[in-house]
Amino acid sequence: VTRIGGHDVVVVGCGIAGMSAAVAAAQSGARVVVIERAPREERGGNTRYTSAFMLMKSESEVSDTMVPRLLECAGGALDPTLMDLAGRPSAEWPAVLRALSFADPETIATLASEAGATIAWLSSFGVRFDLVPPPHQVGAGYLAPRGGGLALIDALAADAEARGVDFLYDTTAMRLLEDEHGGVAGVHCRGRAGESCVVEGGAVVLGSGGFQGNPEMLTRYLGARAIFMRPYAPGGYYDRGEGIEMALAIGAAPAGEYASYHAQAVDPRSRLVGENAMYGITYGIVVDQTGRRFVDEAGGNPDLLPQSATRTVRVRLEALARSIPHQPGGLAYLILDAKAAALPNRGHIFNTDQPPFEAGTIAGLAALLAIPASPLERTVADFNAACVGGAFDPLRPDGLATAGLDVPKSHWARPLDAPLYQAYPIAAANVFTFGGLRTDRLARVIRTSGEPIAGLYAAGELAGLYYKDYTGATSVLRGAVFGRIAGADAAKVARARDAVAAR
Numbered sequence: 454v455t456r457i458g459g460h461d462v463v464v465v466g467c468g469i470a471g472m473s474a475a476v477a478a479a480q481s482g483a484r485v486v487v488i489e490r491a492p493r494e495e496r497g498g499n500t501r502y503t504s505a506f507m508l509m510k511s512e513s514e515v516s517d518t519m520v521p522r523l524l525e526c527a528g529g530a531l532d533p534t535l536m537d538l539a540g541r542p543s544a545e546w547p548a549v550l551r552a553l554s555f556a557d558p559e560t561i562a563t564l565a566s567e568a569g570a571t572i573a574w575l576s577s578f579g580v581r582f583d584l585v586p587p588p589h590q591v592g593a594g595y596l597a598p599r600g601g602g603l604a605l606i607d608a609l610a611a612d613a614e615a616r617g618v619d620f621l622y623d624t625t626a627m628r629l630l631e632d633e634h635g636g637v638a639g640v641h642c643r644g645r646a647g648e649s650c651v652v653e654g655g656a657v658v659l660g661s662g663g664f665q666g667n668p669e670m671l672t673r674y675l676g677a678r679a680i681f682m683r684p685y686a687p688g689g690y691y692d693r694g695e696g697i698e699m700a701l702a703i704g705a706a707p708a709g710e711y712a713s714y715h716a717q718a719v720d721p722r723s724r725l726v727g728e729n730a731m732y733g734i735t736y737g738i739v740v741d742q743t744g745r746r747f748v749d750e751a752g753g754n755p756d757l758l759p760q761s762a763t764r765t766v767r768v769r770l771e772a773l774a775r776s777i778p779h780q781p782g783g784l785a786y787l788i789l790d791a792k793a794a795a796l797p798n799r800g801h802i803f804n805t806d807q808p809p810f811e812a813g814t815i816a817g818l819a820a821l822l823a824i825p826a827s828p829l830e831r832t833v834a835d836f837n838a839a840c841v842g843g844a845f846d847p848l849r850p851d852g853l854a855t856a857g858l859d860v861p862k863s864h865w866a867r868p869l870d871a872p873l874y875q876a877y878p879i880a881a882a883n884v885f886t887f888g889g890l891r892t893d894r895l896a897r898v899i900r901t902s903g904e905p906i907a908g909l910y911a912a913g914e915l916a917g918l919y920y921k922d923y924t925g926a927t928s929v930l931r932g933a934v935f936g937r938i939a940g941a942d943a944a945k946v947a948r949a950r951d952a953v954a955a956r
């Protein structure tokens with residue numbers, strides 16, 4: 454086995470989390486090595502393909518909705534006695550709370566308070582940010598780096614290279630190397646041909662993403678229907694969950710909702726790379742292959758979700774997309790009529806390079822889709838009869854709901870009565886999985902005992918933060934914030950551990 458030494462900090466993964474950690478550690482004076490499964494030209498996982506929208510109202514402040522939304526989706530059935538204690542400083546938390554699977558208030562507060570400084574830090578590498586309108590045309594806008602996630606990766610990697618950070622491409626981290634005290638001392642890796650090596654270091658930062666690229670883990674945690682949840686972008690195939698498994702294997706506590714994921718509705722025929730979402734799905738009706746509606750296309754419960762319009766729409770899209778894999782064949786169809794041509798921003802709300810199926814009648818459309826005509830005709834007739842009329846407003850949840858349907862539509866319900874009728878096939882894409890590792894506000898990985906694992910950090914997708922509904926436009930940001938924190942703390946800890954080892 455080849456042993457590679459001489460580094461203080463070992464970083465796994467070249468996405469936003471790993472690159473932020475590598476640069477921050479190098480800035481703190483650490484000798485850093487980055488292990489990356491992909492070849493150099495494909496490095497960067499999901500980050501490479503994202504527009505990297507960030508839920509911020511300026512370069513210095515997160516949007517007002519961020520903290521309330523994250524807190525609202527901080528876990529599943531949370532024990533109120535533990536939540537009472539979670540309001541105190543973490544130093545006073547009992548072990549069970551430190552290791553609990555939930556998004557703790559200190560971590561959420563750190564994300565919000567460090568976001569501005571992190572944007573300023575990213576800007577110092579030449580990245581420029583703009584405030585942009587929301588991609589789905591309803592709600593507040595976002596902050597976004599010019600050039601998207603790829604610009605972040607390129608800028609950070611160039612800085613890391615200039616600082617002498619070593620990169621081992623085509624190398625997959627498989628297992629953690631432990632020292633005799635149960636701390637982490639490096640990573641066992643494999644090259645393309647299966648050759649093994651051990652990369653040693655005083656601290657390891659895991660930034661290797663979720664498990665959306667691993668069909669075995671997807672089936673284990675999300676069930677048999679996971680075969681219908683393909684990664685949203687090519688970078689997702691590189692994220693195969695080893696970082697999560699290797700940490701769990703040495704006693705890390707799990708966090709994040711293992712059986713869930715951030716979903717987008719896509720046209721499965723589309724060959725667009727990157728942003729593929731069919732945001733406009735909320736304006737039509739969605740039927741399964743038997744011609745029946747199965748979901749409120751504009752659902753969610755706005756009364757229970759008092760936040761902004763963005764939140765209610767996000768929630769609808771997520772729930773809608775997640776319901777599709779559970780239909781026959783894991784597929785559904787979006788049905789629109791000629792009125793859809795007048796929707797604003799049409800080119801950005803139907804992100805596909807494939808034309809819709811078009812027919813002058815619903816029966817003709819059914820024939821093109823190879824679904825039975827009479828159930829589809831009945832579905833459309835029932836839906837049309839349930840549309841009560843009123844003012845349609847595509848730019849906000851307009852309350853234009855159906856009346857009397859078992860499966861209602863809560864907003865934007867207009868009869869489908871204007872030929873040409875159109876249909877797009879719709880599938881769910883898995884942007885990233887929610888299950889990961891319990892980390893604290895310093896991005897340290899926490900053991901099931903509640904103590905940090907000495908020398909082990911995690912940031913980005915594999916740090917479990919999300920439950921129920923994803924708080925949109927926070928994943929790149931949290932990767933940068935906690936990757937940067939992890940890198941700086943890992944540099945400090947690695948030096949201290951080296952000094953102890955030298956004595």
Ligand SMILES: Cc1cc2nc3c(=O)[nH]c(=O)nc-3n(C[C@H](O)[C@H](O)[C@H](O)COP(=O)(O)OP(=O)(O)OC[C@H]3O[C@@H](n4cnc5c(N)ncnc54)[C@H](O)[C@@H]3O)c2cc1C
Binds near residue numbers: 502505694915
């Ligand atoms: C098309 C698209 C649009 C998105 N839009 C947004 C958005 O607007 N805003 C937002 O906040 N989020 C968005 N997301 C989500 C966001 O991009 C990701 O969650 C985030 O970038 C993940 O960063 P990461 O560093 O954790 O992982 P990644 O960027 O996936 O990086 C992980 C890296 O680790 C490497 N790796 C994996 N396993 C190993 C291993 N065992 N050994 C070595 N290397 C390994 C991978 O090759 C990869 O380079 C989007 C995602 C996609 C795909």
